[in-house]
Amino acid sequence: xEHTYAVIMAGGGGTRLWPVSRxxxxxxxxxxxxxxxxxxxxxxxxxxxxxxxxxLVVTVEEQAREMRxxxxxxxxxxxxxxxxxxxxxxxxxxxxxxxxxxxxxxxxAIQTADHHIRNKDLFHYLVRTAFDVAQKGYLVTLGIxxxxxxxxxxxxxxxxxxxxDYKYPVFTVRRFKEKPDEATAQQLLRSGxxxxxxxxxxxxxxxxxxxxxxxxxDLYAAVNKIASVWDTPDRKEVIRNIWYGLKTQTIDYGIxxxxxxxxxxxxxxxGWSDVGSWDSLFEVxxxxxxxxxxxxxxxxxxxxxxxxxxxxxxxxxxxTIGLDDMVVVxxxxxxxxxxxxQSQKVxxxxxxxxxxxxxxxx
Amino acid sequence: xEHTYAVIMAGGGGTRLWPVSRxxxxxxxxxxxxxxxxxxxxxxxxxxxxxxxxxLVVTVEEQAREMRxxxxxxxxxxxxxxxxxxxxxxxxxxxxxxxxxxxxxxxxAIQTADHHIRNKDLFHYLVRTAFDVAQKGYLVTLGIxxxxxxxxxxxxxxxxxxxxDYKYPVFTVRRFKEKPDEATAQQLLRSGxxxxxxxxxxxxxxxxxxxxxxxxxDLYAAVNKIASVWDTPDRKEVIRNIWYGLKTQTIDYGIxxxxxxxxxxxxxxxGWSDVGSWDSLFEVxxxxxxxxxxxxxxxxxxxxxxxxxxxxxxxxxxxTIGLDDMVVVxxxxxxxxxxxxQSQKVxxxxxxxxxxxxxxxx
Numbered sequence: 001x002e003h004t005y006a007v008i009m010a011g012g013g014g015t016r017l018w019p020v021s022r023x024x025x026x027x028x029x030x031x032x033x034x035x036x037x038x039x040x041x042x043x044x045x046x047x048x049x050x051x052x053x054x055x056l057v058v059t060v061e062e063q064a065r066e067m068r069x070x071x072x073x074x075x076x077x078x079x080x081x082x083x084x085x086x087x088x089x090x091x092x093x094x095x096x097x098x099x100x101x102x103x104x105x106x107x108x109a110i111q112t113a114d115h116h117i118r119n120k121d122l123f124h125y126l127v128r129t130a131f132d133v134a135q136k137g138y139l140v141t142l143g144i145x146x147x148x149x150x151x152x153x154x155x156x157x158x159x160x161x162x163x164x165d166y167k168y169p170v171f172t173v174r175r176f177k178e179k180p181d182e183a184t185a186q187q188l189l190r191s192g193x194x195x196x197x198x199x200x201x202x203x204x205x206x207x208x209x210x211x212x213x214x215x216x217x218d219l220y221a222a223v224n225k226i227a228s229v230w231d232t233p234d235r236k237e238v239i240r241n242i243w244y245g246l247k248t249q250t251i252d253y254g255i256x257x258x259x260x261x262x263x264x265x266x267x268x269x270x271g272w273s274d275v276g277s278w279d280s281l282f283e284v285x286x287x288x289x290x291x292x293x294x295x296x297x298x299x300x301x302x303x304x305x306x307x308x309x310x311x312x313x314x315x316x317x318x319x320t321i322g323l324d325d326m327v328v329v330x331x332x333x334x335x336x337x338x339x340x341x342q343s344q345k346v347x348x349x350x351x352x353x354x355x356x357x358x359x360x361x362x
Numbered sequence: 363x364e365h366t367y368a369v370i371m372a373g374g375g376g377t378r379l380w381p382v383s384r385x386x387x388x389x390x391x392x393x394x395x396x397x398x399x400x401x402x403x404x405x406x407x408x409x410x411x412x413x414x415x416x417x418l419v420v421t422v423e424e425q426a427r428e429m430r431x432x433x434x435x436x437x438x439x440x441x442x443x444x445x446x447x448x449x450x451x452x453x454x455x456x457x458x459x460x461x462x463x464x465x466x467x468x469x470x471a472i473q474t475a476d477h478h479i480r481n482k483d484l485f486h487y488l489v490r491t492a493f494d495v496a497q498k499g500y501l502v503t504l505g506i507x508x509x510x511x512x513x514x515x516x517x518x519x520x521x522x523x524x525x526x527d528y529k530y531p532v533f534t535v536r537r538f539k540e541k542p543d544e545a546t547a548q549q550l551l552r553s554g555x556x557x558x559x560x561x562x563x564x565x566x567x568x569x570x571x572x573x574x575x576x577x578x579x580d581l582y583a584a585v586n587k588i589a590s591v592w593d594t595p596d597r598k599e600v601i602r603n604i605w606y607g608l609k610t611q612t613i614d615y616g617i618x619x620x621x622x623x624x625x626x627x628x629x630x631x632x633g634w635s636d637v638g639s640w641d642s643l644f645e646v647x648x649x650x651x652x653x654x655x656x657x658x659x660x661x662x663x664x665x666x667x668x669x670x671x672x673x674x675x676x677x678x679x680x681x682t683i684g685l686d687d688m689v690v691v692x693x694x695x696x697x698x699x700x701x702x703x704q705s706q707k708v709x710x711x712x713x714x715x716x717x718x719x720x721x722x723x724x
Binding site for chain 2: 019300302303313315317319320321322326328330334335336338339342346352358361
């Protein structure tokens with residue numbers, strides 16, 4: 001595993017987990033699943049494969065301080081700070097350019113800070129295999145075998161099996177597909193040759209930089225310029241001058257969809273979740289015999305079923321009587337109680353609060 | 363209204379409004395209906411009829427301090443402190459004996475500290491009429507015209523109309539009835555001649571003390587002995603020596619059921635509530651067009667109906683999505699969410715907490 005690195009993308013926000021996920025405290029920095037935050041969980045998962053000095057974090061200044069507090073093991077120079085988010089294409093390009101300067105043979109595994117993986121052993125196995133494939137010059141994606149017709153993820157269609165002595169099935173990629181509608185998602189689920197795009201990638205810095213140079217030459221020039229002054233006093237000024245001119249783009253749309261040598265490892269049973277909505281916590285945490293899950297709260301439920309109780313105050317006693325299929329979120333100055341199948345309406349609440357100038361609750 | 367006094371009984375506890383009503387903070391000291399506590403509301407209602415120096419409060423030491431803070435207008439000597447609760451018979455007897463020493467012509471209106479009355483003008487009208495009836499030597503009860511077959515209240519059956527020039531219909535009392543079962547309550551509701559026993563009484567001190575002497579001679583002797591030393595340094599010692607020997611008894615069972623000259627004013631439309639359970643708040647507070655009521659909390663309800671939201675933190679934003687017929691109580695270290703028709707299970711929770719030695723939540 002020499003020359004291998006992990007790069008954690010950790011700049012995002014998002015409102016789907018409001019009111020816990022807030023502007024100044026995004027999802028990855030919260031102990032959504034218990035004592036550990038998603039960011040801490042991501043680092044812990046990676047530390048089985050990488051020493052801390054080979055784990056990089058790309059984030060924004062507002063989040064970096066909290067991250068350093070949560071994970072003091074990662075050295076300061078491994079935090080790559082974006083002046084502002086410009087999409088995952090810029091994140092990947094910056095990390096690849098900086099890494100290449102440090103280690104021209106670097107192979108990097110891209111991770112997101114706010115996902116959860118239950119089966120860590122399988123994850124480590126997959127990443128090790130992906131490094132072998134990346135050594136051959138492939139851009140490797142970790143695909144997730146679909147378990148329901150999700151409309152919230154992009155899909156990857158696999159092609160033929162890749163020749164080679166790999167310890168896990170590897171396929172070429174036929175096509176990337178954007179988030180489908182419900183009917184298409186049903187087809188893709190049944191097709192048997194489509195995986196969810198998890199946003200986890202493994203590649204050699206040369207391979208990804210070659211694609212960036214071809215498909216996004218402006219970005220390529222920009223990150224090279226930034227990387228050339230990274231270890232000099234000019235870094236701050238150069239990055240500021242360049243960064244705000246970059247166009248916001250995802251790595252999937254900007255690079256992967258038209259890239260040439262792409263492979264996929266379709267993983268079933270990984271227990272992967274993007275922890276993207278309140279009801280997704282039911283999948284990640286293990287419900288008790290009544291179907292209830294609770295995080296941090298002391299929950300006393302009478303005649304209560306399929307109900308999630310989250311509190312950020314361990315001393316809080318949450319008593320529920322006669323509740324079914326509910327999400328209870330008790331955090332700071334906000335209490336939210338929501339029928340599970342209506343949890344997508346959280347964004348309506350966020351819109352309402354914006355409209356009525358109650359930004360303090362956002 | 364010379365020689366008229368109000369006596370507020372304020373010693374009680376009770377768990378039906380847990381988790382807001384707690385051991386150290388009983389119902390009457392809480393702002394259950396808004397900014398004002400039930401005790402403050404009771405005093406405000408009485409101050410239209412009585413100057414503060416003619417309002418007395420019978421309570422226990424643990425509650426007296428908070429009461430003085432909440433209502434500074436009542437003079438210190440008007441707080442009659444029981445060493446421990448011994449039922450309403452002892453409360454009434456003590457107040458009557460002490461009042462008689464201060465004013466032998468005193469007529470007293472007994473009130474409870476933790477009830478709510480919406481129609482205050484009618485209340486004042488009734489009390490004034492009751493004073494006229496009490497002047498004739500009657501023990502007067504204010505009855506409440508039943509609006510549903512309640513099994514939680516005692517009932518009063520009226521007899522013939524009382525002769526006299528009263529400004530409101532007055533009847534003799536045929537019988538007091540203890541809390542009935544459901545079938546009996548249905549009959550009583552339909553009978554047309556039964557009122558709920560509200561626990562509000564008006565009488566001359568001589569009239570009630572004569573009944574106490576006859577029916578509870580030990581209590582009579584005890585309160586006379588206490589009253590004789592009330593304004594001396596011996597008060598504390600004498601009351602302590604006597605009080606714990608008193609048997610616990612209600613005024614209804616101990617005196618009223620067998621008293622001779624009893625009258626009732628059956629009041630309809632008073633908007634009276636004993637605020638005895640969470641769902642009773644729906645009757646007291648006025649629901650909005652979706653049937654929701656909220657106290658203190660900022661409530662933002664989407665697709666939410668017939669739901670009560672109580673918070674003791676005005677800054678708290680309570681968001682509900684897809685809730686029907688719920689009670690949400692957010693107080694200090696406890697959050698309770700309960701289906702309205704299961705709110706009687708609150709006492710099961712209290713039992714559970716006792717059994718598991720979680721007294722701090724009681």
